[in-house]
Amino acid sequence: MFNGPSEAVMETILVHEPGDRLSILEKQVRTLLEWQRIMIGSSRRSCCEESPASIVVDEMLLSSARYQEIPTNSIINLPLQPKSEKLEKPESSPALQVLDILERYGHNTNRSEQRWLGKFDFMLAIQGYVDAGKPVRMILPAFPFKSPNKVDKVLSALPDLGEELALAHLNGLCETITEVYKPGAEITILSDGLVYSDILGVPDEEVWEYGESLREMAVSKGLQNIRFARIGDVLGIHHNSLKKDEYTTHASCYRRELIAKFGDLSFDVRRQISDDKDTCMTYRGYLKFLAVDLKRCSSIEVTSTKGKFKKYVRDVAIAMIVRGKIFAKALQSGFSDYVRLSIHPSIGRTKLPIQLIPQSIDALGMTPWHCSIAVRIDGSYRTVHAADVALTHDLVHHNGRPYCFREKSDLYNWGETKVSFEHLYPCGLIVRPSTDTIGQCSLRNIDMAKLRALAEYQSPIIARGFAETTDLALFTSKAREFGKVVSPPRGMDGLHLPEEDVSKHNYDDTVEIDMAVPIDDIDVLQETTVKDEHIHETSDAQNRSLTFRDSPSARYGHGTTPSISPLTHAARFVFSTYTDTPPAGSGYTLFATSRLFFQHLPFPHTAEELENVTWRIDDTASAANTPTDHALIVRHPVHKTPCLHWHDQWSASSTQLPPTNVSFENASQKLARTINQLLCDRRVCLRLACEKGDLLVYDSVSISHTEAAGACGNSRGFRSVHVD
Numbered sequence: 252m253f254n255g256p257s258e259a260v261m262e263t264i265l266v267h268e269p270g271d272r273l274s275i276l277e278k279q280v281r282t283l284l285e286w287q288r289i290m291i292g293s294s295r296r297s298c299c300e301e302s303p304a305s306i307v308v309d310e311m312l313l314s315s316a317r318y319q320e321i322p323t324n325s326i327i328n329l330p331l332q333p334k335s336e337k338l339e340k341p342e343s344s345p346a347l348q349v350l351d352i353l354e355r356y357g358h359n360t361n362r363s364e365q366r367w368l369g370k371f372d373f374m375l376a377i378q379g380y381v382d383a384g385k386p387v388r389m390i391l392p393a394f395p396f397k398s399p400n401k402v403d404k405v406l407s408a409l410p411d412l413g414e415e416l417a418l419a420h421l422n423g424l425c426e427t428i429t430e431v432y433k434p435g436a437e438i439t440i441l442s443d444g445l446v447y448s449d450i451l452g453v454p455d456e457e458v459w460e461y462g463e464s465l466r467e468m469a470v471s472k473g474l475q476n477i478r479f480a481r482i483g484d485v486l487g488i489h490h491n492s493l494k495k496d497e498y499t500t501h502a503s504c505y506r507r508e509l510i511a512k513f514g515d516l517s518f519d520v521r522r523q524i525s526d527d528k529d530t531c532m533t534y535r536g537y538l539k540f541l542a543v544d545l546k547r548c549s550s551i552e553v554t555s556t557k558g559k560f561k562k563y564v565r566d567v568a569i570a571m572i573v574r575g576k577i578f579a580k581a582l583q584s585g586f587s588d589y590v591r592l593s594i595h596p597s598i599g600r601t602k603l604p605i606q607l608i609p610q611s612i613d614a615l616g617m618t619p620w621h622c623s624i625a626v627r628i629d630g631s632y633r634t635v636h637a638a639d640v641a642l643t644h645d646l647v648h649h650n651g652r653p654y655c656f657r658e659k660s661d662l663y664n665w666g667e668t669k670v671s672f673e674h675l676y677p678c679g680l681i682v683r684p685s686t687d688t689i690g691q692c693s694l695r696n697i698d699m700a701k702l703r704a705l706a707e708y709q710s711p712i713i714a715r716g717f718a719e720t721t722d723l724a725l726f727t728s729k730a731r732e733f734g735k736v737v738s739p740p741r742g743m744d745g746l747h748l749p750e751e752d753v754s755k756h757n758y759d760d761t762v763e764i765d766m767a768v769p770i771d772d773i774d775v776l777q778e779t780t781v782k783d784e785h786i787h788e789t790s791d792a793q794n795r796s797l798t799f800r801d802s803p804s805a806r807y808g809h810g811t812t813p814s815i816s817p818l819t820h821a822a823r824f825v826f827s828t829y830t831d832t833p834p835a836g837s838g839y840t841l842f843a844t845s846r847l848f849f850q851h852l853p854f855p856h857t858a859e860e861l862e863n864v865t866w867r868i869d870d871t872a873s874a875a876n877t878p879t880d881h882a883l884i885v886r887h888p889v890h891k892t893p894c895l896h897w898h899d900q901w902s903a904s905s906t907q908l909p910p911t912n913v914s915f916e917n918a919s920q921k922l923a924r925t926i927n928q929l930l931c932d933r934r935v936c937l938r939l940a941c942e943k944g945d946l947l948v949y950d951s952v953s954i955s956h957t958e959a960a961g962a963c964g965n966s967r968g969f970r971s972v973h974v975d
Contacts, residue, residue, distance in 0.1 A: 482506075
């Protein structure tokens with residue numbers, strides 16, 4: 252039973268002066284946060300048990316941001332009086348939900364066993380936006396220019412896959428906030444290129460080209476929540492029609508104006524490094540990357556002796572700290588009401604560090620302008636120095652520019668069928684015919700053995716731009732070439748349902764909703780009129796918003812007795828082609844990969860802990876209605892990695908099919924919320940807008956999949972074969 256400082260927090264507070272009320276409340280919240288850290292550190296809680304301390308903290312955070320001014324020397328009882336008559340419950344407060352999302356994306360140095368200690372400070376800013384009904388605005392000083400060392404570290408002076416992943420990640424943060432707070436959020440990337448470029452010998456023209464390419468990338472990828480700003484915007488001397496020649500002509504003037512306006516001659520940089528933890532961490536980071544950056548910098552005469560070079564690196568790092576102090580002051584002046592994000596390690600009190608390219612949960616990792624991206628065979632991304640992987644990886648070009656490194660593998664060699672590969676965020680792979688073979692490559696040219704092998708590691712795989720993918724006979728033949736169709740279908744060879752015939756069928760097993768249907772990691776789709784359980788053709792001729800799904804009994808079978816089922820997938824793979832799709836932006840297919848699920852599994856959960864958890868599904872459609880126990884985690888049959896084995900709750904209010912009830916046998920029922928939230932997390936889940944003619948393949952063991960219903964009035968259709 253939790254009986255620590257929360258009792259004191261909820262007692263009366265004597266406020267001596269109006270200005271004291273916030274500081275007293277802040278101290279109590281911080282005390283409670285520290286008490287919670289001690290509780291968690293001394294005794295790890297069981298699966299998904301929610302700390303009473305965290306509940307009280309959320310209530311206090313919400314109250315502290317919403318109460319009114321109170322008279323001097325008055326006594327009040329907490330929770331304090333809100334500005335509005337009705338105060339939201341903590342779990343339904345938009346401000347707290349936004350704050351929780353920021354905490355998930357953030358990476359403060361206290362993360363492992365503490366709540367975010369800066370949560371109180373950020374709450375006031377978030378609540379201000381919520382009260383005003385405006386988008387949450389965040390500012391990120393970053394993306395200056397590529398490292399001067401284009402031999403050992405980066406591929407070129409222009410953005411590549413690293414920046415593409417980082418921008419998609421930041422945009423995903425904003426989209427996630429929009430799901431809980433309708434006005435949404437936006438991130439302004441404030442380039443600090445001109446702040447440091449002269450110190451590192453980077454031409455101003457290069458800073459401009461890098462920034463312009465970033466803007467073009469954001470537009471081409473449809474990243475609507477990303478904004479960009481330059482130093483001139485901070486100084487108030489920029490305009491929308493700024494051209495390259497004007498920028499480069501006045502760049503040095505911008506720097507001088509910045510220093511003159513925000514410089515502080517009394518600033519003691521060495522004392523700041525010694526006394527301030529955040530500054531010290533930033534300084535150490537500078538020393539680390541400058542040792543490589545300056546190694547091959549042609550614009551700066553670097554001494555050849557080791558001792559003098561180290562001193563030179565320290566001097567440059569100190570100069571950058573001084574410039575950073577000036578820039579921070581300018582940022583505070585021009586963006587004081589913005590939520591401050593950072594790419595530097597921090598304790599998270601005044602700014603929230605954020606990973607730009609998610610990797611290990613224990614490190615921020617390198618930023619895209621200080622590294623190259625290496626893609627492993629399993630589709631995971633690593634930030635590396637180019638020289639470290641040049642011999643073990645292939646250099647990939649995109650649009651005529653070096654783009655990333657990819658682990659060498661014969662799986663990318665499709666012989667005479669020339670193809671290109673696009674790696675997606677956060678997972679997945681698009682395979683296209685190369686530009687000189689578009690219109691010539693057909694479904695019949697795809698090597699099914701290599702497609703299957705890639706799907707085992709990098710699902711989902713989308714083959715896009717190939718001809719004849721909607722031809723039923725060819726589709727059926729290639730499915731058999733891909734693998735063994737589960738339970739040889741009746742009359743497959745004779746099954747032929749043209750689009751006009753499909754439109755005449757009634758769909759009794761359909762879901763008519765305007766939201767994503769529950770997640771299931773296999774999705775054996777059924778169409779009841781066509782009595783073939785293995786080739787499914789689905790469409791919506793009545794222009795209804797439909798999502799097609801099986802009942803869980805089709806997956807788990809009828810009349811089973813309770814037992815632990817280590818692996819009950821009806822098929823290893825799902826092999827589909829889209830015959831019709833809704834307009835862009837009106838419907839998505841969602842894929843969550845187990846690899847990323849476990850990478851982002853929140854503390855205190857671990858894969859080892861969850862491997863002992865079992866769950867059961869009560870299916871009212873089952874003939875015997877006898878629940879079966881299932882392991883929450885199974886091992887992949889090929890690469891032996893842990894894979895989530897899960898079926899979401901399916902309530903009667905969200906489906907026309909028989910509802911299902913999912914429960915845990917040896918864990919808190921709250922675990923389901925954690926699982927479902929993470930499966931839809933944009934760091935884990937790919938939201939794929941399929942196109943007509945796409946061939947889609949995914950490994951049903953490692954992938955959890957669902958269809959998000961499109962907007963009403965749009966239709967979609969696809970054929971699906973399930974293969975072992």
